[in-house]
Amino acid sequence: MKQIYAKILKNENLGNGFRRIGIAAPYLAKNAKPGQFxxxxxxxxxxxxxxxxxxxxRVTKGGIExxxxxxxxxxxxxxxKKPGEILDLIGPLGTGFVLPSGKPTAILVAGGNGVAPILFLSEVLAKKKVKQHVLIGGRSKSHILCEKDFKRCGARVSVTTEDGSKGHKGLVTHILKELLADNGPKPAAIYACGPTGMLKAVANIARxxxxxxxxxxxxxxxxxxxxxxxxxxxVKRGHGLCGTGxxxxxxxxxxxxxxxxxxxxE
Ligand SMILES: Cc1cc2nc3c(=O)[nH]c(=O)nc-3n(C[C@H](O)[C@H](O)[C@H](O)COP(=O)(O)OP(=O)(O)OC[C@H]3O[C@@H](n4cnc5c(N)ncnc54)[C@H](O)[C@@H]3O)c2cc1C
Ligand code: FES
Incomplete structure (x- = not known):
């Protein structure tokens, strides 16, 4: 991890309050792992x-997004911020996702801006030839991001929106439940990023x-x-600092x- 002053290469408007910023940062491109920030x-x-x-x-040639x-x-x-300006950042920080070994299947669940780290994971899994099913959930059509990017990674993609304006109407966890209730082979792992309520529901289904x-x-x-x-x-007792339960x-x-x-x- 180190402090970096990186030149902004782009800061594009994806619409509806979402943007993607690209920076030149060879150190991060070399060292960042999916799930780190x-x-x-x-x-x-x-x-x-x-x-x-x-x-x-996403990791690009000589930088990150x-x-x-x-x-x-x-x-x-x-x-x-405009291209050419300098960004002051520290990274890569935190733990990353633990990747499955071999070439199994994985389900990736992304809610809202939770697609951000999930796309990096998808790109790395694609290189490892892991078969992926990506479930993207959002409030409405305008909150569904990166569908094409996931397809480019070879992933099967299912979309859900709460108002039914795109894909299945309902919550992304409904699709996850249906997929796992199917009698087919179980995935080796589920990876999820999104609002806490969604993560809790995903954790329950996985259990x-x-x-x-x-x-x-x-x-x-x-x-x-x-x-x-x-x-x-x-965290449950035995996993961290002292407490009761x-x-x-x-x-x-x-x-x-x-x-x-x-x-x-909770
Ligand atoms: C590890 C990590 C990775 C993240 N990755 C992304 C990402 O890839 N893309 C993205 O859009 N956002 C991400 N976030 C959330 C992002 O950090 C916050 O949206 C941002 O800090 C808000 O800053 P602000 O000054 O614009 O808003 P503020 O004025 O600080 O807050 C505006 C609103 O956002 C809420 N908020 C602020 N920080 C967080 C947070 N960390 N989590 C949830 N709600 C928050 C506040 O409660 C408030 O309602 C991530 C957060 C964490 C902890
Ligand atoms: S932000 Fe300081 S301990 Fe996590």
Whole structure:
């Protein structure tokens, strides 16, 4: 992990408040693993003071891309940045997804901007010739991202929207349940990133069907390296710091990717 000053190559508008920023960063291109993230300084001023975390979305030749949703002051500032400007970031941070061995099948579940790190994972799994089924869920058509990119990775893609404006109407977890209830061969692993409610539901389904599952959690962060204790997540006892019934781990240092069985879901 190191601090990098990287030139912005592009900062494209994907519509509906989503953008993709590409930066020249050979160190990150060489060292980042799917599921890891970077902490980005939004401006040279003291406001916003804290860096903002973003999962590595894609590794390009000599750089990386981040996919982000504009939700507040920090992301608004990032959205205004132009190619040629310099970004101050730290990374790669955190743990990555543990890849399956051999050439098994995997199910990848992405909710909303959770597609960001899942695409990087999909690209790496494609290189390992892992058969993938990607389930993308969103509120409506405009929240479904990267469908074509996943197809380019050779993945079978299923889309769900809550309002039925694209794909199946309902929640992405409905499709996951149906897939696993099928009598066909079980996938070797499920990988998921998205809102906490979705991750909890995915973890429950994985447990019911006894399929190994890794989830990438989101928590507000400050230092990003396990020092400020600002991003705790409850894990089952025996998995982290002391407590009763549960203990704490830090999402930034011990995660953001966890085995779903480790999390003390509430
Ligand atoms: C490990 C990690 C990886 C992430 N990767 C991505 C990514 O690839 N793409 C992406 O769009 N976003 C990602 N996020 C979320 C992103 O960091 C926040 O959206 C961002 O920090 C918001 O900054 P802001 O200043 O624009 O918003 P703020 O003004 O700080 O907050 C605006 C709103 O967003 C909520 N919020 C802020 N931070 C988070 C957070 N970490 N998790 C959930 N809600 C938050 C706040 O509660 C508030 O409602 C990631 C978060 C983590 C922890
Ligand atoms: S953000 Fe400081 S410990 Fe995680």
């Amino acid at each position: 970077v902490e980005l300084r939004c401006s040279g001023e003291t406001d916003p003071l804290l860096r903002r975390p973003f999962g590595v979305h 981040l996919l982000y949703e504009i939700v507040g002051r920090g992301t608004e500032i990032i959205a205004r 019911t069907h006894r399929v190994s599952c890794q989830v990438s959690l989101e928590e507000k962060m400050a230092c990003g390296v396990g020092v400020c204790l600002g991003c705790p997540v409850k 549960y203990e704490y781990k830090m999402v930034c240092k011990d995660g953001p990717v966890f085995d779903s069985e480790e999390i003390y879901w």
